[in-house]
Amino acid sequence: MAHPDPAAPRLAALAALLADETRATFCLALLDGRAWTAGELARHASVAPSTASEHLGKLVAGGLLAEERQGRHRYLRLTDERTAHLVEDLAAQVVPGSTTGRPRTxxxxxxxxxxxxxxxxxxxxxxxxxxxxxxxxxxxxxxxxxxxxxxxxxxxxxxxxxxxxxxxxxxxxxxxxxxxxxxxxxxxxxxxxxxxxxxxxxxxxxxxxxxxxxxxxxxxxxxxxxxxxxxxxxxxx
Structure with missing residues (x-):
């Protein structure tokens, strides 16, 4: 019996990080290259601060986001350029004008x-x-x-x-x-x-x-x- 590829669990874990609309929203917002506070990201995604904190913790632990603390504020940004290109390339696979992606407002x-x-x-x-x-x-x-x-x-x-x-x-x-x-x-x-x-x-x-x-x-x-x-x-x- 062939041994499974050792990269498979890591790839699955990475995919799972982005397989959530709130976490995907955070990553897309951070493509502007700036660091956002946790509160700003929560408001942007229209979720409660506690919900945002939970999702951000997963993204940081998974290596997609890096965080810095200054006083009371927690700033988040994409880890590096490679991460940004990964998010952008995945977004490029979404066909514009599809039924699920059509703007509602x-x-x-x-x-x-x-x-x-x-x-x-x-x-x-x-x-x-x-x-x-x-x-x-x-x-x-x-x-x-x-x-x-x-x-x-x-x-x-x-x-x-x-x-x-x-x-x-x-x-x-x-x-x-x-x-x-x-x-x-x-x-x-x-x-x-x-x-x-x-x-x-x-x-x-x-x-x-x-x-x-x-x-x-x-x-x-x-x-x-x-x-x-x-x-x-x-x-x-």
Whole structure:
């Protein structure tokens, strides 16, 4: 009799962590790359603080979340970039427009539309804005997508010319593709994706909408993205 794969119990345990709507809601919210308090997550998921605490404990014990305590507050975040990509990739398997995934309220429809237009995926840009940037960089010879993502020499010069540091000593890959769960196409992640996202937000090209991870391009951002990458404003609105 063949011995079972020793990874099977761990895989089953990981799947069980996300096989709960409240825990999945927490992980999706934390894809904005920020740390949330337990209370904020409880309100976001519309559950009691005691219920949130129980679920958060399981996610921390399972290695999907890391926690930090500052005074009376307990802050939670996704453990690392690999965890964020796992959550995003799983979300990409959910078919948009399915009967079970159809928004039931006007506010839910609006929130879904905002996320599809633009959002942060952990620490990089996703949605139509993220896809538009990856496409524009590819068309201009700054990014290659033939066998995975890779910055060209012109791409490295493009970042340097705009003063966007790429953390050469980082253990993370310089660039990597991340499957976009709304567009079903890859957007830019890795060190370069994170650095570009910071630059876009710090420069005011995009702003966050509310307390979630949805972002939108500002008028100045639309002009800048057109000037630097040739992106038409109509594609990211």
């Amino acid at each position: 006007l506010s839910a429809t609006g929130a879904g539309s905002a996320l599809a237009r633009g959002r942060t995926c952990y620490d990089h840009l996703a949605g139509r804005i993220g896809i538009a940037i990856a496409d524009a960089m590819t068309e201009r010879g700054l990014l290659e997508q033939d066998t995975g993502f890779a910055l060209t020499d012109d791409g490295l010069d493009w970042f340097d010319a705009r003063g966007i540091a790429l953390e050469p000593r980082s253990r993370r890959p310089l660039v990597r593709s991340c499957l976009d769960w709304t567009e079903r196409r890859p957007h830019l992640a890795g060190v370069a994706g994170a650095a570009l996202c910071r630059h876009v937000l710090d420069s005011g090209w995009c702003v966050r909408i509310g307390s979630g991870r949805a972002v939108m391009a500002t008028s100045a951002g639309e002009r800048a993205l057109h000037e630097h990458l040739g992106i038409e404003a109509t594609t990211i609105r």
